[in-house]
Each structure stands twice: as C-alpha cells, then as structure tokens.
Amino acid sequence: MSLCPVTSESLAAVIEERWNQFVDELAAFCSIPGVSADPAHKVDMERSASFLADGLTRLGFAVEFWGPADHPAVYAEKVSSAERPTVLMYGHHDVQPVDPVEEWDSPPFSPVVHDGALFARGAEDDKGQVWMHVKALETLLAAGDQLPVNVKLLIESEEETGSAHFEQILMEHRPRLSADWCIVSDTAFFGHDVPSICTRLRGLVTLEVTVTGPDIDLHSGGFGGAVRNPTQALASLLASLHSDSGHVQVPGFYDSVRSLTPAESASLQSLPFSEDVFRKEAGNIPALWGEPDFSPLERLWTRPTCEINGITAGYGGPGSKTIIPSRASAKLSCRVVPEQDPHQLGELVAAFLESNAPPEVRVTTRVGAAGRPVVIAWEQPLLVAARAVMREVWGKEPVESGTGGSIPPVEAIGRVLGIPCVLFGVGLPDAQIHAPNERFDLGQYKKGIRAIALLLIALSKEE
Amino acid sequence: MSLCPVTSESLAAVIEERWNQFVDELAAFCSIPGVSADPAHKVDMERSASFLADGLTRLGFAVEFWGPADHPAVYAEKVSSAERPTVLMYGHHDVQPVDPVEEWDSPPFSPVVHDGALFARGAEDDKGQVWMHVKALETLLAAGDQLPVNVKLLIESEEETGSAHFEQILMEHRPRLSADWCIVSDTAFFGHDVPSICTRLRGLVTLEVTVTGPDIDLHSGGFGGAVRNPTQALASLLASLHSDSGHVQVPGFYDSVRSLTPAESASLQSLPFSEDVFRKEAGNIPALWGEPDFSPLERLWTRPTCEINGITAGYGGPGSKTIIPSRASAKLSCRVVPEQDPHQLGELVAAFLESNAPPEVRVTTRVGAAGRPVVIAWEQPLLVAARAVMREVWGKEPVESGTGGSIPPVEAIGRVLGIPCVLFGVGLPDAQIHAPNERFDLGQYKKGIRAIALLLIALSKEE
Numbered sequence: 065m066s067l068c069p070v071t072s073e074s075l076a077a078v079i080e081e082r083w084n085q086f087v088d089e090l091a092a093f094c095s096i097p098g099v100s101a102d103p104a105h106k107v108d109m110e111r112s113a114s115f116l117a118d119g120l121t122r123l124g125f126a127v128e129f130w131g132p133a134d135h136p137a138v139y140a141e142k143v144s145s146a147e148r149p150t151v152l153m154y155g156h157h158d159v160q161p162v163d164p165v166e167e168w169d170s171p172p173f174s175p176v177v178h179d180g181a182l183f184a185r186g187a188e189d190d191k192g193q194v195w196m197h198v199k200a201l202e203t204l205l206a207a208g209d210q211l212p213v214n215v216k217l218l219i220e221s222e223e224e225t226g227s228a229h230f231e232q233i234l235m236e237h238r239p240r241l242s243a244d245w246c247i248v249s250d251t252a253f254f255g256h257d258v259p260s261i262c263t264r265l266r267g268l269v270t271l272e273v274t275v276t277g278p279d280i281d282l283h284s285g286g287f288g289g290a291v292r293n294p295t296q297a298l299a300s301l302l303a304s305l306h307s308d309s310g311h312v313q314v315p316g317f318y319d320s321v322r323s324l325t326p327a328e329s330a331s332l333q334s335l336p337f338s339e340d341v342f343r344k345e346a347g348n349i350p351a352l353w354g355e356p357d358f359s360p361l362e363r364l365w366t367r368p369t370c371e372i373n374g375i376t377a378g379y380g381g382p383g384s385k386t387i388i389p390s391r392a393s394a395k396l397s398c399r400v401v402p403e404q405d406p407h408q409l410g411e412l413v414a415a416f417l418e419s420n421a422p423p424e425v426r427v428t429t430r431v432g433a434a435g436r437p438v439v440i441a442w443e444q445p446l447l448v449a450a451r452a453v454m455r456e457v458w459g460k461e462p463v464e465s466g467t468g469g470s471i472p473p474v475e476a477i478g479r480v481l482g483i484p485c486v487l488f489g490v491g492l493p494d495a496q497i498h499a500p501n502e503r504f505d506l507g508q509y510k511k512g513i514r515a516i517a518l519l520l521i522a523l524s525k526e527e
Numbered sequence: 528m529s530l531c532p533v534t535s536e537s538l539a540a541v542i543e544e545r546w547n548q549f550v551d552e553l554a555a556f557c558s559i560p561g562v563s564a565d566p567a568h569k570v571d572m573e574r575s576a577s578f579l580a581d582g583l584t585r586l587g588f589a590v591e592f593w594g595p596a597d598h599p600a601v602y603a604e605k606v607s608s609a610e611r612p613t614v615l616m617y618g619h620h621d622v623q624p625v626d627p628v629e630e631w632d633s634p635p636f637s638p639v640v641h642d643g644a645l646f647a648r649g650a651e652d653d654k655g656q657v658w659m660h661v662k663a664l665e666t667l668l669a670a671g672d673q674l675p676v677n678v679k680l681l682i683e684s685e686e687e688t689g690s691a692h693f694e695q696i697l698m699e700h701r702p703r704l705s706a707d708w709c710i711v712s713d714t715a716f717f718g719h720d721v722p723s724i725c726t727r728l729r730g731l732v733t734l735e736v737t738v739t740g741p742d743i744d745l746h747s748g749g750f751g752g753a754v755r756n757p758t759q760a761l762a763s764l765l766a767s768l769h770s771d772s773g774h775v776q777v778p779g780f781y782d783s784v785r786s787l788t789p790a791e792s793a794s795l796q797s798l799p800f801s802e803d804v805f806r807k808e809a810g811n812i813p814a815l816w817g818e819p820d821f822s823p824l825e826r827l828w829t830r831p832t833c834e835i836n837g838i839t840a841g842y843g844g845p846g847s848k849t850i851i852p853s854r855a856s857a858k859l860s861c862r863v864v865p866e867q868d869p870h871q872l873g874e875l876v877a878a879f880l881e882s883n884a885p886p887e888v889r890v891t892t893r894v895g896a897a898g899r900p901v902v903i904a905w906e907q908p909l910l911v912a913a914r915a916v917m918r919e920v921w922g923k924e925p926v927e928s929g930t931g932g933s934i935p936p937v938e939a940i941g942r943v944l945g946i947p948c949v950l951f952g953v954g955l956p957d958a959q960i961h962a963p964n965e966r967f968d969l970g971q972y973k974k975g976i977r978a979i980a981l982l983l984i985a986l987s988k989e990e
Contacts, residue, residue, distance in 0.1 A: 101846035161848050225846045266748060270847040278810025280962040284834045285729060285932025288862055289826035291809050292816035295835040296769055303766035306759055346754050347741025353755035353887045363752035371747045372758040373850055374841030383564035383688045384733040385624050386860050387836055387961055395842060397849050399751055424816045469748025498850055499743040
C-alpha cells in the first residue's frame with residue numbers, strides 16, 4: 065500500500081481549478097425542493113436522492129438506496145484496500161420547509177450567489193455540507209489516483225422530520241456500515257473567525273397539543289360569554305408552561321439534569337461569547353431571555369427547553385371572522401440534555417397539559433419523534449486529528465463548542481455502530497438555517513472541501 | 528286609495544304554487560361565493576349584487592348600486608302612492624368565509640336541500656332572509672296588483688366585515704331613504720318552536736395584536752433557551768385577558784356596564800332557556816363557561832365579551848418544524864353592551880396588551896371595525912304589529928329575546944334615519960351561521976315569506 069502523494073497545495077490547486085463547477089453543482093442540488101416534512105415533495109425527495117447518487121456514481125462509488133422508497137437514504141461506498149482504515153460520512157439531503165416564503169429575498173429553490181454566499185433552502189443545512197464532502201472526495205481523486213481511506217457515505221432524507229427510519233437502517237445494514245470513524249458536517253463554527261468542533265448536542269422530542277371545544281366554529285356573538293373558547297384555553301395552557309423569566313414550570317422537567325463540572329463551566333466561560341453578537345444573530349432581538357440562574361451558553365447547550373413552534377387556531381385570513389373556533393392546536397418541541405430521556409420528557413409535558421385541561425374543553429396530545437442528546441470526548445485520536453486539520457486550514461486553534469440543536473442520528477451512530485463521531489461542521493452562526501434566506505458562506509465551502517480531504521489523509525495514517 | 532284585497536289564504540296559495548321556484552332561486556343566490564372579507568371574491572360580490580338587483584327589477588323595482596364599486600349595496604324602491612306609509616327593508620347579501628372548508632358535508636357554494644333545510648354558506652345569514660323579503664314582495668304583487676305600502680330595500684355587501692361604508696351611504700342618501708319603519712330579518716327565533724322578536728343586540732369591535740421577536744424564524748435548537756419565543760409571549764398575553772372562570776381581566780372593561788332593571792331580569796328569567804339545548808346548539812360542548820355571577824342569557828345578551836377569533840403563529844403544516852417563530856398574531860373581537868363605546872373598548876384592550884408587552888418582544892395592536900349596541904322598545908306600534916303577525920303565522924305568542932350578536936347597521940339606521948326598526952328574523956338557533964354546514968330551515972323560509980307580506984299589509988293600516 066503506497067501512501068497518498070497528495071499535498072495540501074495540490075488539493076487547493078484542484079479546488080481552485082474546479083471552483084465554478086463546484087458552486088454550480090451545489091446550486092443545482094439546492095434547486096431541488098426536497099422538503100421531507102411535506103408529502104407534496106415526495107417526488108422531489110427522490111430527485112434529490114438521485115442527484116446525490118449520480119454525483120457519487122461519477123466518482124466511482126457503488127450507490128444504493130436504503131430505507132423507505134419515498135424518503136430514500138443514499139448509501140455509497142468506495143473501498144480502496146482492506147488494509148486501510150474506513151471512514152463513514154453521515155449527512156442529510158432533505159431540507160426544512162420554506163415558509164414564511166414571502167420573507168425570502170429570492171425564491172428558496174432558485175439559488176443565487178451574492179455577498180460571498182450561496183442563498184437557498186438547504187444551502188448550508190445540510191446539502192452544502194454534504195456536497196462539500198462529495199467534492200472533497202472528487203478533489204482527492206483528481207489530485208491523487210485513489211482515496212487515502214475506504215469511504216462509506218450514508219446520507220439520509222428524513223433528518224428534518226426526526227430521522228424516523230434511520231436507526232432501523234443502521235440496524236439492518238450494520239455489517240455493511242462497519243467503519244473506524246464517522247465524520248458529520250451538520251454544525252457551525254462558534255463565530256465567523258472562530259473554528260470550532262462541537263462536542264455537545266441536545267436531544268429533541270416533538271409533541272402536539274389540541275384543544276377541542278364545540279363540534280363546529282360558533283358565532284362569537286351568539287355564543288360568546290357562555291362558551292369556553294378553545295383558543296383561550298390553549299393560550300392559558302401554553303402560558304402555564306413557562307415562568308415569566310423562562311423557567312419551564314412542568315413539575316419534574318429538570319429532575320435528571322445534572323450540574324456542570326467545574327471544568328465544563330470553565331470551558332464554557334472561556335468562549336468568546338458576545339451578547340451583542342448573539343442578539344444580532346438571533347434576528348436582532350432587543351434582549352435575551354431565559355433562566356436567570358444560568359449564562360446564555362449554559363441555557364443554550366446544557367439546559368432543556370420547551371418551545372412552541374406553531375399555533376393553528378381559528379381564522380387567520382384577511383379582515384375578520386367573528387367566531388369561537390371549534391379547536392386550537394400547537395406544535396411544541398423540547399430540547400433535551402444528557403441524563404434525560406427525550407420520549408419520557410415529551411410524555412411529562414403532554415401529561416402536564418392534559419392534567420390541566422379545563423372541564424369545558426377536551427385536551428389531547430401526541431408525542432412525536434424523539435432523539436437523544438450527545439456528548440463527545442475532546443481528547444480522542446479522531447478529534448485530535450480533526451483539530452490539527454482545522455488549525456492548518458483556518459490558521460487558528462479550534463475551540464470546543466456545543467450546540468443547542470439536535471442531530472439524533474449522531475447518537476444512533478455511536479450507539480448502534482459503536483464508532484466515534486467528529487462533528488466537523490463549518491457552517492456559520494448567521495446562516496439562517498431553518499429560516500428565510502438560508503445561505504452557505506462560499507469561503508467556508510472552499511476551505512471545508514480541503515479540510516475534509518486533509519482529514520481523510522490524516523486518518524489514513526492513524527491506527 | 529283602495530285597501531289591499533289580499534288575504535293570508537291567498538298569499539299562502541301563491542307561495543305554494545311558486546314554492547319550487549322560490550327554493551331554486553334561493554339556491555342559485557347561495558351558489559355565488561360573495562365572501563366580503565376576501566378580496567379574491569370581489570367579482571363574486573358584484574355577481575351577488577347583480578343577482579339581487581335582477582330579482583328586484585323583475586318585480587318592477589327601480590334599482591341602483593350605492594357605495595364602493597367592489598362591494599356595492601343594492602338599493603331598490605317601488606312607490607305605490609305618496610299617501611301610503613313607507614317601509615325600508617335592510618339586509619346584507621355578503622357572506623362569511625367558509626373555512627374550515629373540509630368540515631362541510633357538501634361544498635359551501637353548491638347548495639343542497641335535505642332534512643327540510645337548504646345547506647349553503649349564506650343560506651340563512653343573510654341571503655335566505657333577504658330573499659324571503661324579495662319573495663314576500665313577489666307574493667303580494669301576484670296575490671294583489673300592487674304593494675300595500677311603498678317599499679325601499681337597502682341590501683349591503685359589507686355586513687360580515689363591519690359595514691365600513693354603510694353609515695356613509697345612509698348619510699349621503701338620507702332623503703331617498705326616508706321611511707316610516709324599517710324591517711330587518713337577520714336574527715333567529717329563540718328556539719325551534721319559540722317565535723320571538725329580538726330587542727337587544729350587542730355591539731362589536733375587532734382588534735389584532737402582533738408580537739414580534741426575532742427578525743427571522745430561528746432554529747429552536749440553536750437559539751432556544753436564550754430567546755423569548757413570540758408565540759409564548761402571545762399566549763401569555765392572551766391568557767391574561769380572562770380569569771379562569773371567564774371574567775375579562777382588562778381593568779375598566781366593565782366600567783360603564785349598567786345592571787339590569789328588575790323588569791329586565793324578570794323578562795330574561797321567564798324565557799324557556801335550557802342549558803342542555805344550548806350546549807347542543809353550541810356544538811355539543813361538555814359544559815358552559817363564563818362569569819359565574821350571571822346567568823347564561825345575561826352573559827350572552829347583557830355582558831361584554833372578549834374573544835380570540837384566531838391565532839397565526841409559526842408552523843402549522845405536516846410534521847414538525849423546529850423553529851422559534853419570528854412573530855405571532857391574534858385576531859380578537861369584543862362584544863359590547865349599551866352604555867359602552869365599542870371603539871373605546873377596543874382601545875382599552877389594545878392598551879392593556881401593549882402595556883403588558885415583555886421587554887424581549889415588540890407588541891403592536893390595531894383596532895378595527897366597530898359597531899354600537901342596540902336596544903329596541905317592545906311596546907311600540909311597529910313591534911305590536913309584528914307580534915300580531917307572528918302569532919297568526921306561527922300560532923304562538925312571540926317572546927322578547929336578545930342576541931349576543933351584532934348588527935351595527937341597525938344601530939346606524941335608528942340614529943341616522945331616526946326610524947324604528949323591527950328585528951323580524953326567522954332563523955333557527957342551530958342554523959350554524961358563520962360555521963360549516965350553515966342551513967336555512969325551509970319551513971321558516973315559507974312561513975317567513977307569508978309573515979313579511981302580512982306585516983306590510985298590517986303596516987299599511989297603521990298611521
């Protein structure tokens with residue numbers, strides 16, 4: 065087995081040469097509206113999977129579709145040599161819904177490049193970072209003649225809806241998925257010039273609560289004053305979830321949350337957190353909110369939350385409609401920290417809402433998808449290698465960061481496949497993922513391609 | 528001037544002979560989707576006005592369109608003799624929006640007849656009752672050779688959105704509209720077999736409240752725990768409007784509400800109110816709600832209310848979307864009782880919501896259309912005549928009733944034109960107006976046509 069002759073410079077030269085192609089391809093990928101939450105986009109999910117499959121087939125990968133036919137995960141592998149280590153890459157090609165679509169400056173599936181970024185739904189989360197991996201593989205194959213390690217990719221299409229079939233896919237294909245490490249790029253840098261590796265993800269559980277009153281919408285004049293309005297009852301229930309300062313008031317909500325160790329606290333405190341920058345990234349809010357006994361980063365990364373993601377109730381069209389709506393419902397999601405079981409926490413909130421149902425209405429709940437939280441050790445060979453690559457490409461020592469977000473598959477990969485993961489995301493905190501005008505910084509895309517290639521070379525020398 | 532030779536029997540014979548035509552015409556009228564709240568139905572509003580105008584022109588009425596071109600009020604008059612008294616008829620041909628459209632058993636604008644009723648949006652409120660007036664005029668002209676009184680009709684097309692131009696129309700055309708009495712059929716009987724005349728209408732004011740947090744929807748993982756969710760803030764604000772028992776907690780909300788006189792209380796108590804029947808009519812609710820110190824009828828007719836008509840916030844589509852929505856808004860409406868100024872009450876609620884805005888979000892309000900409440904004297908010639916006609920047609924002494932609903936034009940007619948109104952509505956309490964599967968009982972339609980004709984005859988003998 066010969067060592068790969070590729071250098072950082074030769075990689076950079078290939079990327080420079082093919083740069084326009086790399087950007088155009090990403091734009092084409094992002095033009096496919098693969099919204100996994102919406103059944104209307106079934107065909108687009110298949111088109112999105114095919115686009116990715118074609119890109120990998122052209123690089124000589126053997127590609128298969130796994131899982132449900134209407135939400136296929138793309139599996140691809142290219143084995144160089146049984147003697148070399150194997151790297152699994154995980155990502156997702158499905159994207160978030162686009163509404164409120166009227167707030168996009170350009171249509172979400174008509175990608176445009178300006179201000180050094182590509183703007184489109186999925187540009188960063190996670191099509192951009194998935195395509196960055198694919199282009200790193202292309203760059204390695206162009207700069208050398210083979211990949212430095214065996215590579216397997218598993219790119220699912222249900223991450224934005226809770227990865228319903230992902231664990232089943234892992235179970236079913238466990239032997240095929242055997243690898244030494246897993247690289248996941250679905251996170252962001254701590255700041256614009258602060259390279260970082262995330263070692264902490266919150267878990268997630270979703271739930272819905274519906275308050276039903278009259279069988280039908282009632283005339284608010286004919287019945288108002290003697291009938292409990294389900295919207296009023298829902299507002300009261302939702303208001304009871306939080307204290308005015310943001311502490312969740314569901315009994316038992318924080319029961320199994322452990323305190324941070326002094327080292328963990330110190331690590332958090334050492335980060336260059338700026339409240340002003342955060343307020344700006346958070347859509348220019350006038351002030352922060354949340355549990356007063358914890359710092360913002362503690363609240364974001366180490367405390368569970370309960371958020372209302374949407375309310376559907378009564379009339380929202382033009383003008384007015386003087387009704388007492390028949391029903392009102394809300395979609396909620398809780399972020400979960402280590403030691404908490406997400407499904408149990410969802411059930412706890414659901415039971416709290418049901419037990420506080422007023423007698424004049426009916427309250428029903430449904431606990432949905434759940435994903436466990438993740439903590440990754442900073443001092444392990446995979447992260448040491450990844451940190452060195454970041455230092456080389458971005459010229460700075462990366463910091464250990466967390467995210468309040470959730471990537472349930474990362475937890476599943478660790479548990480089912482028993483291999484270490486590195487969260488090698490290069491997004492930026494103001495990328496507006498999940499929101500209108502999502503963008504991927506093209507500087508990060510370019511550096512990320514080289515960094516992934518270099519990380520594979522570094523890992524080929526491990527073991 | 529010769530007395531009209533028409534009898535109750537000859538009217539009934541004409542109605543029987545033309546019954547299929549009368550039902551078919553009403554179905555055709557109801558098939559026009561004249562939803563005044565929705566600008567998309569502008570053309571339908573014009574079609575609806577033309578349908579009505581054609582029907583009146585065929586009866587020899589001189590017809591004009593008044594008010595805004597896209598929401599025309601239909602004015603029609605037929606003067607028999609300057610010596611006879613003149614009756615003004617008021618109604619509206621615009622209808623409520625139809626959503627939730629999926630809850631209709633048949634499409635709202637494809638009228639069907641079954642179970643003795645015509646089902647369609649507007650079937651009762653108010654196209655059915657307007658067409659009942661038109662058919663009463665046709666019946667009189669067919670049974671005799673002229674109308675017993677001079678008749679003027681003013682049928683507007685903005686009632687369901689607050690009658691924005693109605694008062695202006697009254698002012699502008701005051702001389703043309705001079706009349707001795709006004710008949711309005713836009714209310715319902717107290718019960719299925721309880722003929723009644725309504726003497727009490729609540730007023731109305733609408734308002735909207737919007738809570739704005741981040742400029743954009745935020746990722747609920749990346750930001751949850753440190754950002755106040757506008758949906759949570761809106762839920763808290765809305766929950767603060769009512770006590771758990773339904774008393775409105777806005778300071779000053781009840782300030783100018785006077786207590787009922789012993790006679791008023793006695794009249795209310797004498798009505799055959801059944802909580803079980805009401806619960807059924809109110810969409811089978813498990814229990815009533817509202818201010819514990821007042822009876823249900825007192826709460827419905829004599830107490831102001833504040834209802835949430837709808838909430839628009841975040842994601843309501845399939846699956847989940849883990850966001851902190853950028854903003855959340857609610858549509859509210861308050862019912863207003865005598866001595867209260869509706870606009871002032873709207874401003875009071877708006878100020879309460881704004882003054883309770885948490886510092887992490889921005890709260891804005893907009894007070895919309897307002898209409899004043901109405902009280903009509905029971906012992907006056909117009910009502911005495913109307914009560915006699917009801918007794919004759921329905922075979923029972925009518926009761927004095929109220930409604931919690933609002934018909935602001937009735938107040939305006941009294942104030943601007945200075946003439947007495949009778950609320951001669953023959954709807955039924957379970958007609959599901961403003962809700963899916965609205966219907967007009969055809970037995971009431973038939974009797975109502977004869978009753979209106981008889982009332983005009985009776986009024987020709989007044990003075």
